[in-house]
Amino acid sequence: xxxxxxxxxxQRTLPSDDVPVVLATQGTHGPVVYAMNVEAVQRGVLEGARxxxxxxxxxxxxxxxxxxxxxxxxxxxxxxxARRWCPWTVRDGVDGILLDITGAAHLFGGEARMLRDIGARxxxxxxxxxxAVAPTRGAAQMLARFGGGGVICGPDDVEVALAPxxxxxxxxxxxxxxxxxxxxLKTLGRLMEVxxxxxxxxxxxxxxxxxxLVLLDRALGRLGDPLNAPEDAVKWMxxxxxxxxxxxxxxxxxxxxxxxxxxxxxxxxxxRRLRLTIYxxxxxxxxxxxxxxxxxxxxxxxxxxxxxxxxGIDPGFGFDLLTLEAMGVEPLxxxxxxxxxxxxxxxxxxALLDRLTAKLGPEKITWSAWCExxxxxxxxxxxxxxxxxxxxxxxILRERPxxxxxxxxxxxxxxxxxxxxxxxxxxxxxxxxxxxxxxxxRIAPEWWRDRPGTRLRDYYKVEVRGGRxxxxxxxxxxxxxxxxxxxxxxxxxxx
Amino acid sequence: xxxxxxxxxxxxxxTKRLVQDVPAPNGGDAVLRDVVSGGPFDGAxxxxxxxxxxxxxxxxxxxxDRLARRENGRxxxxxxxxxxxxxxxxxxxxxxxxxxxxxxxEGAACAxxxxxxxxIHGAPEVLSFTATKRLALRAEAANVPVWLIRSGDHGALSAxxxxxxxxxxxxxxxxxxxxxxxxxxxxAELFRARGRAPGTWEARHDAAARRxxxxxxxxxRSGDGxxxxxxxxxxxLAQR
Numbered sequence: 001x002x003x004x005x006x007x008x009x010x011q012r013t014l015p016s017d018d019v020p021v022v023l024a025t026q027g028t029h030g031p032v033v034y035a036m037n038v039e040a041v042q043r044g045v046l047e048g049a050r051x052x053x054x055x056x057x058x059x060x061x062x063x064x065x066x067x068x069x070x071x072x073x074x075x076x077x078x079x080x081x082a083r084r085w086c087p088w089t090v091r092d093g094v095d096g097i098l099l100d101i102t103g104a105a106h107l108f109g110g111e112a113r114m115l116r117d118i119g120a121r122x123x124x125x126x127x128x129x130x131x132a133v134a135p136t137r138g139a140a141q142m143l144a145r146f147g148g149g150g151v152i153c154g155p156d157d158v159e160v161a162l163a164p165x166x167x168x169x170x171x172x173x174x175x176x177x178x179x180x181x182x183x184x185l186k187t188l189g190r191l192m193e194v195x196x197x198x199x200x201x202x203x204x205x206x207x208x209x210x211x212x213l214v215l216l217d218r219a220l221g222r223l224g225d226p227l228n229a230p231e232d233a234v235k236w237m238x239x240x241x242x243x244x245x246x247x248x249x250x251x252x253x254x255x256x257x258x259x260x261x262x263x264x265x266x267x268x269x270x271x272r273r274l275r276l277t278i279y280x281x282x283x284x285x286x287x288x289x290x291x292x293x294x295x296x297x298x299x300x301x302x303x304x305x306x307x308x309x310x311x312g313i314d315p316g317f318g319f320d321l322l323t324l325e326a327m328g329v330e331p332l333x334x335x336x337x338x339x340x341x342x343x344x345x346x347x348x349x350x351a352l353l354d355r356l357t358a359k360l361g362p363e364k365i366t367w368s369a370w371c372e373x374x375x376x377x378x379x380x381x382x383x384x385x386x387x388x389x390x391x392x393x394x395x396i397l398r399e400r401p402x403x404x405x406x407x408x409x410x411x412x413x414x415x416x417x418x419x420x421x422x423x424x425x426x427x428x429x430x431x432x433x434x435x436x437x438x439x440x441x442r443i444a445p446e447w448w449r450d451r452p453g454t455r456l457r458d459y460y461k462v463e464v465r466g467g468r469x470x471x472x473x474x475x476x477x478x479x480x481x482x483x484x485x486x487x488x489x490x491x492x493x494x495x
Numbered sequence: 496x497x498x499x500x501x502x503x504x505x506x507x508x509x510t511k512r513l514v515q516d517v518p519a520p521n522g523g524d525a526v527l528r529d530v531v532s533g534g535p536f537d538g539a540x541x542x543x544x545x546x547x548x549x550x551x552x553x554x555x556x557x558x559x560d561r562l563a564r565r566e567n568g569r570x571x572x573x574x575x576x577x578x579x580x581x582x583x584x585x586x587x588x589x590x591x592x593x594x595x596x597x598x599x600x601e602g603a604a605c606a607x608x609x610x611x612x613x614x615i616h617g618a619p620e621v622l623s624f625t626a627t628k629r630l631a632l633r634a635e636a637a638n639v640p641v642w643l644i645r646s647g648d649h650g651a652l653s654a655x656x657x658x659x660x661x662x663x664x665x666x667x668x669x670x671x672x673x674x675x676x677x678x679x680x681x682x683a684e685l686f687r688a689r690g691r692a693p694g695t696w697e698a699r700h701d702a703a704a705r706r707x708x709x710x711x712x713x714x715x716r717s718g719d720g721x722x723x724x725x726x727x728x729x730x731x732l733a734q735r
Binding site: 346347348349351352353355356359360364365366367368370376379380382385390393394395396399400401402403404405406428430435436437438461462463466467468469492493494495 | 534535536537538539541542543545553554556567568569570571572573574575576577578583584585586587588589594597598601602605606607608662663664665666669672674675676679680681700
């Protein structure tokens with residue numbers, strides 16, 4: 001919900017606070033409520049309720065689509081960012097982050113001040129938090145989710161703190177929660193009082209992650225429950241510190257690239273995206289990005305790519321630090337596919353793509369992509385060569401011109417004949433005399449794509465006196481009720 | 496081969512055919528070739544270059560500037576396969592002729608391409624003799640054939656090893672329909688060449704030919720008056 005508020009407030013005005021807002025996700029029977037704002041909570045909207053039901057009760061409901069995948073990605077990134085407080089952090093479920101602050105709290109002046117710091121910093125990012133500190137991971141997540149905000153629980157009072165929480169806090173399945181409630185065990189305190197043997201017999205066959213006894217033991221510290229934190233991302237970076245500021249980065253490029261390639265060669269990796277950053281003496285920094293068609297750690301190639309991009313970089317009064325960073329890396333093993341030492345032709349093309357893209361921009365270097373359509377100008381699309389792949393062209397049975405004008409250009413009919421193309425027409429201020437023609441080939445508008453009222457086209461291949469061959473079409477026919485007299489266009493030039 | 500004389504080409508009458516096949520420009524030769532469009536908005540140049548490109552799985556780099564695209568339209572991919580061109584085309588569409596020349600030079604240095612084709616409209620200043628000379632040297636060094644299509648320009652200086660001027664002729668008679676245009680015919684004039692004699696030919700492209708070297712044919716135009724006159728009515732047969 002916080003992320004949604006943040007994104008929406010950048011693009012448009014947020015709905016006012018007294019409007020209930022829910023984020024919906026797709027359920028079995030239509031959209032269901034996934035998250036809601038404060039107003040919706042106060043009005044009693046429940047998570048998992050069907051959106052249509054809620055809309056019937058609250059006609060002023062504002063519904064938005066939830067982006068669950070985006071939430072998860074954000075949480076993963078935030079978990080990494082939370083390593084500013086302690087080295088081991090991990091995402092917990094879809095809405096939590098666990099931090100192992102063992103031995104780290106005193107760096108921030110104790111647990112209470114650390115909690116305040118965490119809360120304040122998340123608030124700065126526009127995210128709301130519920131925090132809890134506990135000796136075990138299970139207890140911390142239960143206290144954070146069910147125990148109110150800012151609980152700090154010492155090693156001796158875990159049982160006391162957990163006792164009033166509902167059994168649902170254990171995050172066992174719904175069935176188990178209902179079963180326990182039916183047995184009268186509504187809080188964890190009651191669950192702890194029950195003799196273990198009876199419960200053990202009851203939940204013997206359950207998996208450890210769903211077994212209330214095991215989870216309770218973990219929360220109380222009777223069973224080990226280590227935190228499995230993901231590794232820090234490795235940064236592939238080379239840097240040069242200069243004793244005094246310089247203006248021209250080019251002489252240092254080769255050293256940087258060699259250093260970076262050496263690091264990547266050790267890990268058998270190749271760079272796909274590079275970023276060169278200069279740190280200027282006045283505290284500013286400037287960077288240039290380069291993308292590669294295939295992963296590479298060829299020093300000469302990287303240097304050549306970078307050199308083309310440095311024209312527009314503004315060195316100011318000079319810079320004294322220069323870094324070259326591989327933003328994206330891919331595995332790249334050494335390989336030799338020919339014994340005679342000849343160069344690999346496809347590698348050459350990939351390198352060429354890199355150079356062209358780096359200098360001219362990705363949208364100018366394209367492969368053809370195909371689209372199933374009858375209209376000639378829609379059949380071919382362009383995809384950037386770095387992003388797309390080569391696709392074989394579809395076979396079109398009718399003859400098509402080698403060159404296509406897009407958009408088609410209108411021609412002036414000088415002498416019309418009732419059947420067939422004009423006998424004389426003027427295009428680009430030159431009059432042509434039709435010698436021979438072939439057609440018509442009728443292409444109807446695509447009703448699933450075009451606007452209603454679009455007229456059909458009759459295509460003719462026309463050879464004019466002198467030998468040039470053009471592709472003309474007449475838009476519409478007389479009396480089709482979609483406009484006045486049909487117009488003539490020239491769309492292609494045949495070989 | 497036809498022996499050349501200062502008076503023109505000598506056709507030996509002992510051969511069965513009156514006009515003899517002349518070897519097509521060997522598209523595999525890695526040199527720079529200029530093709531000048533004989534008239535405005537003529538698709539013949541594109542057809543001529545496409546039929547001269549070597550058969551290969553490697554892509555062709557096709558570079559064009561903004562004016563060429565606006566004047567003559569873009570190369571239309573779906574038509575290529577029909578025309579008999581099997582390769583892949585890597586398109587580079589830039590606005591300035593300077594970038595066209597740069598991209599062509601980069602392409603000419605890349606042995607992984609089967610050919611490089613550049614299109615430039617008009618006679619911009621950057622397309623000087625020096626620029627074409629650089630291109631020619633690059634092409635020969637890396638063994639990549641380079642074609643430069645020039646439209647709207649008549650006879651500016653160029654260091655290309657072969658210079659052609661291509662324009663459309665009235666097409667052949669259609670096999671089934673005399674009122675329709677048939678297979679395209681072009682007039683190909685080699686007006687400057689290194690290592691071979693210039694001349695003017697009628698060029699045809701046959702997409703259905705089995706062997707790639709048979710697809711492209713150049714025929715000497717007959718200088719014979721009655722024969723040449725015979726051709727004209729044949730072309731205009733449709734009108735009657």
